Amino acid sequence: MAKWDISRIDEWKGDEFPLGACIPESGNSRDYVTGGWRSERPVRDDAKCTQCLICWIMCPDSAVVAAGEKVVDFKLDHCKGCGVCANECPADAITMVPEGCELPEVK
Amino acid sequence: MQQLTEIRWHARAGQGAVTAAKLVAETALELDQYMQAMPEYGPERMGAPIQAFTRISTIPIEIHNNIEHPDVVVVLDESLLSIVDVTRGLKEDGVVIVNTCSPAAAVRSRLGRTTGRVAAIDASGISLDKLKREMPNTPMIGALAKATGLFEVDAVCDHLTKTFGKKFTQEIIDANVASVRTAYEEVSIDG
Amino acid sequence: MATQKTVSATGNAVVADAMRQCKPDVMAAYPITPQTTIVEEFAGFVAKGRVHTEYVTVESEHSAMSACVGASAAGARVMTATSSQGLALMWEELHVASGMRLPIVMANANRALSAPINIHCDHGDAMGARDAGWVMLFAETAQEAYDNTIMATRIAENPAVLLPVMSCLDGFITTHSIDRVDVLDDESVAEFVGEYAPQNALLDIDQPVTHGAFAGLGGPFFEFKRAQRDAMERSREVISSVGAEYSELSGRPFGAVESWGMEDADVAIVVIGSTAGNVRHVARQLRAEGVKAGIVKVRVFRPFPYAELAAALSGVKAVAVLDRAESFGAEGGPLFLEVRSALYDAETRVPVAGYIYGLGGSDVRLELIERVYSDLSDIAAGTAQPGGFVYLGAR
Numbered sequence: 179m180a181k182w183d184i185s186r187i188d189e190w191k192g193d194e195f196p197l198g199a200c201i202p203e204s205g206n207s208r209d210y211v212t213g214g215w216r217s218e219r220p221v222r223d224d225a226k227c228t229q230c231l232i233c234w235i236m237c238p239d240s241a242v243v244a245a246g247e248k249v250v251d252f253k254l255d256h257c258k259g260c261g262v263c264a265n266e267c268p269a270d271a272i273t274m275v276p277e278g279c280e281l282p283e284v285k
Numbered sequence: 286m287q288q289l290t291e292i293r294w295h296a297r298a299g300q301g302a303v304t305a306a307k308l309v310a311e312t313a314l315e316l317d318q319y320m321q322a323m324p325e326y327g328p329e330r331m332g333a334p335i336q337a338f339t340r341i342s343t344i345p346i347e348i349h350n351n352i353e354h355p356d357v358v359v360v361l362d363e364s365l366l367s368i369v370d371v372t373r374g375l376k377e378d379g380v381v382i383v384n385t386c387s388p389a390a391a392v393r394s395r396l397g398r399t400t401g402r403v404a405a406i407d408a409s410g411i412s413l414d415k416l417k418r419e420m421p422n423t424p425m426i427g428a429l430a431k432a433t434g435l436f437e438v439d440a441v442c443d444h445l446t447k448t449f450g451k452k453f454t455q456e457i458i459d460a461n462v463a464s465v466r467t468a469y470e471e472v473s474i475d476g
Numbered sequence: 477m478a479t480q481k482t483v484s485a486t487g488n489a490v491v492a493d494a495m496r497q498c499k500p501d502v503m504a505a506y507p508i509t510p511q512t513t514i515v516e517e518f519a520g521f522v523a524k525g526r527v528h529t530e531y532v533t534v535e536s537e538h539s540a541m542s543a544c545v546g547a548s549a550a551g552a553r554v555m556t557a558t559s560s561q562g563l564a565l566m567w568e569e570l571h572v573a574s575g576m577r578l579p580i581v582m583a584n585a586n587r588a589l590s591a592p593i594n595i596h597c598d599h600g601d602a603m604g605a606r607d608a609g610w611v612m613l614f615a616e617t618a619q620e621a622y623d624n625t626i627m628a629t630r631i632a633e634n635p636a637v638l639l640p641v642m643s644c645l646d647g648f649i650t651t652h653s654i655d656r657v658d659v660l661d662d663e664s665v666a667e668f669v670g671e672y673a674p675q676n677a678l679l680d681i682d683q684p685v686t687h688g689a690f691a692g693l694g695g696p697f698f699e700f701k702r703a704q705r706d707a708m709e710r711s712r713e714v715i716s717s718v719g720a721e722y723s724e725l726s727g728r729p730f731g732a733v734e735s736w737g738m739e740d741a742d743v744a745i746v747v748i749g750s751t752a753g754n755v756r757h758v759a760r761q762l763r764a765e766g767v768k769a770g771i772v773k774v775r776v777f778r779p780f781p782y783a784e785l786a787a788a789l790s791g792v793k794a795v796a797v798l799d800r801a802e803s804f805g806a807e808g809g810p811l812f813l814e815v816r817s818a819l820y821d822a823e824t825r826v827p828v829a830g831y832i833y834g835l836g837g838s839d840v841r842l843e844l845i846e847r848v849y850s851d852l853s854d855i856a857a858g859t860a861q862p863g864g865f866v867y868l869g870a871r
Contacts, residue, residue, distance in 0.1 A: 192699040192701075192703030192706060193703050195696055197676060198576040198577030198638075198687070199688070199696075200676040200685050200686065200687055202685050203684070204686070205684075310484055310654050321655055322484075323652060323653040326510075345656075347757045349646075349649045349751070349753050349754060350841055351839045351841075
């Protein structure tokens with residue numbers, strides 16, 4: 179199905195919106211980039227990591243990327259920097275480090 | 286016949302006054318007349334004095350207010366005479382029908398009524414005889430038919446047979462029809 | 477015209493029957509006097525298999541309307557019924573239903589709001605919900621309550637409208653009185669209301685949607701309300717065409733405003749609900765005595781028929797508005813405010829007198845109506861002014 183085109187949503191009049199504030203497609207939260215809310219980013223130490231996948235389970239934004247049953251990366255365009263992954267990691271393999279002024283993932 | 290007849294029923298809760306008010310209204314409908322039947326609503330209190338109302342008319346009924354000046358008053362329980370002013374607002378030439386063993390003339394003097402018509406019928410006795418239980422409502426409709434001439438007794442019996450046929454045995458229907466006919470024959474009328 | 481059967485039945489019984497004939501997919505309701513027999517009868521129809529409706533018993537009216545909202549968003553034809561405190565408890569979901577544009581049909585048995593507690597008729601419950609975005613119909617008789625229920629289904633589900641409709645009938649006076657009513661055959665009603673074709677149904681798994689999303693500061697909330705207002709405005713036309721079509725089917729007239737004697741009336745009473753019958757009865761008597769009395773009954777309160785009302789009242793010398801509801805602190809009852817506003821643009825300024833009457837089922841005696849017409853005759857003659865706040869018949 180074609181994406182719901184909301185490029186001109188700020189110009190829409192009442193009758194141009196879907197009826198009753200309905201959103202006529204599913205799964206569009208991936209289009210909503212929340213990485214800009216972050217002041218700290220998770221950094222994973224591969225040497226310490228036991229690949230238990232607890233961070234992948236716990237991440238509230240599904241921002242931990244796993245492939246082949248191994249954690250490989252963080253999706254920084256959606257990671258809000260909440261630190262749940264670092265807090266839950268039983269091996270202390272994830273550290274939250276301060277973000278600089280540059281957030282290339284959300285530009 | 287005047288266009289609109291207003292009837293007020295006095296009874297104790299549980300004696301079938303609402304059913305009677307409804308039966309009379311339905312009989313009128315079968316005669317292609319217009320009608321309303323309404324109970325007086327409040328908490329359910331078995332044995333408490335209650336009222337119910339029926340309007341019958343040859344033309345559509347527009348009014349929805351309470352009946353203050355009835356043409357007919359029907360009293361299903363004689364003991365109400367001492368606690369309720371049953372003739373309140375009754376039109377001067379109105380009819381009052383009471384379930385009692387006393388003759389109509391005695392009821393008239395008890396009510397202190399000098400005008401209109403007074404009718405008396407032992408509806409409780411008839412229902413005990415025919416139905417083997419005290420259910421004075423249907424015989425009172427027979428008395429009402431005779432005392433007011435609002436409709437033929439056959440019309441009531443036909444309707445009763447039809448409507449009770451959905452819920453009751455033939456025995457109960459026959460007993461009810463017999464009560465209506467007996468009351469129609471036996472009602473004592475003064476004036 | 478359809479085949480019809482003349483029955484002796486209460487207003488509630490024929491409303492339940494009309495709902496059965498409209499075949500809702502879901503009914504979620506909580507019983508409350510004097511609405512109870514509607515949902516009781518309907519539950520009986522479900523139990524006997526006379527209608528295939530999912531009947532949801534809930535623990536309150538708050539839940540009843542919540543369940544209705546959910547079921548309607550899922551794509552079902554949904555109906556319910558309530559009264560008074562029950563309607564008050566639905567308050568927040570009333571706005572959710574209209575904001576989400578869900579065509580729920582609800583019967584409301586008009587009853588006073590507490591305190592003091594009272595189970596009898598006034599319009600305080602419905603008038604309290606008049607800004608909730610529902611189309612509102614009012615019935616004078618059991619017949620109209622039946623007819624309005626069927627029309628409500630068509631109006632609500634019209635693609636140009638898609639708003640919930642509240643169909644009001646007077647508590648006890650109409651709900652519980654046995655009256656003579658002509659009912660249509662099941663097939664004619666089924667054909668008249670048709671099948672409901674929902675938009676954005678949650679149960680349409682091929683086209684997943686989100687309902688109840690957020691539209692906050694800077695978002696399009698304002699635009700959504702504007703769209704809702706437009707739908708309410710469009711419903712005027714739909715109500716009128718559905719009414720015309722229903723009139724043809726049933727042989728009974730329908731108007732947002734229904735007039736009697738207004739062709740040459742000097743004095744007129746504007747009224748809603750069962751009291752219209754009492755007023756018409758008195759007006760007939762006054763006509764026989766040479767008084768040019770008229771009556772305007774408002775059958776659709778939302779959207780309010782300003783133009784029709786102003787047209788009906790053009791040419792009268794004095795108008796009285798009877799309100800069976802209070803709007804404490806306002807210049808008059810809710811109907812009074814609407815009527816006087818509707819007349820503001822008229823070429824001549826007609827005096828309008830407001831009366832509050834019949835609260836909590838207080839009886840509407842004919843002499844009270846006579847008094848209003850007599851006041852109007854004095855005002856029309858210039859010997860009196862509409863004045864103050866009149867509680868008609870209150871001690």
